[in-house]
Amino acid sequence: MLQFDNVHVGYGRSVVLHGISADVPAGGVAAVLGHNGAGKSTLLRAAIGLLKPRQGTIRLDGEDITGLAPHQRVARGMAYVPQGQQSFPHLTTAENLQLVADGRPGGKEATAEALDLFPALTGLLGRRAGLLSGGQRQQLAIARALITRPRVLLLDEPTEGIQPTVVAEIEQTILAVAGRGGVSVLLVEQHVGFALAAAGRYYVLEAGRVTSSGQGGEDARTAVRQALSV
Template sequence: MLQIENVRVGYQRSTVLHGVSVEVPADGVAAVLGHNGAGKSTLLRAAVGLLTPSAGTVRLDGEDITRRKPHERVARGMAYVPQGQQAFPHLTTAENLQLVADGRRRGREAVAEALDLFPALRAFSSRRAGLLSGGQRQQLAIARALVTGPRILLLDEPTEGIQPSVVAEIEETILALAARGGLSVLLVEQHVGFAMRAAQRYYVLEAGRVTSSGEGGRDAERSVREALSV
């Protein structure tokens, strides 16, 4: 579904990724792991078009989208949830979802489906997003992305800084999305256990380079932890 091939990208004169290649399987999950500063968020920003690589290519379903603008990638089925539980704080939960749904053919149905995935949000539909907990805002951010009906979802550390009970809910939802098919996921995550349960492929980044990769699953968890301990 998504192929990132030998991508070199950075900020101004500072190169962050040095020839990184990552593939996301169709209807599957690829997990990217690494310590802070390894280049994980930069990789997602390059994939969604917020950064333009100085070398390498990004392909979505076989199409070269390396020079496509972010809105063009969204139109082709890409959705991105950055770090920080982002939402419009002065709008209610319902208004945040409706803002994305407006003008979409299945907008109303998509909102209902997103709320089915995150039932806790229904109870706070009239509450301003700025008054939600961090975990609830993260659920809202993922729900907003799903309302767009993506074919591939890019998640940047969706469980970071969230209370354990909500982390479990987010993990269960992502696992359910991956299991039902029709959606590919590129997951940047610090929780190795969760990432290996969800992913068919994993990549470990260190200083902007892939230092380890392979098939996901519980059997890979030990190898990933060893790679991260180096």
């Protein structure tokens, strides 16, 4: 569904990604792992169009989207959840969801579907987002993205700073999203166990290069931990 072919990306004169080639399967989860500064978030920013590759190609379902603006990629079915449990803190949970749903065909139904995936938010609809816990804000951020009914969901460190019980809920939601309706997920994550449990394929980045890749699952833990220890 989403393909990176020899992608080079940088900031100013600095090159951060060096010839990245990776695939996100249709209806599946691909995890990108690596230490801080490895280039994981840069890869997502390039995927959604916030950074333009200096070389290489990004394709969405076979279409070359390398030169498209972020809003054009969103219109084609991409959704991006950056780090930081982002929301509009002075608006309620319901208002945060409504901002995305308003004017969107099927927005009301999509909101109901998102709340079905995160039932904890149902009791928090009248609470301002700034008063939610970090885990609740992360669930809200993912729910907002799901209201767009994306074909590809980009998640940047969804478990960062989240309590373990909520991490398990987010993991199950990602699996449910990928298994329902053919949504593809590109997951940037530092927690190896969570990432490999969710992903059918993984990529390890080190200094902007893929140093290890393969099939996800429990059997991949040793290979990934060895790659990350280098």
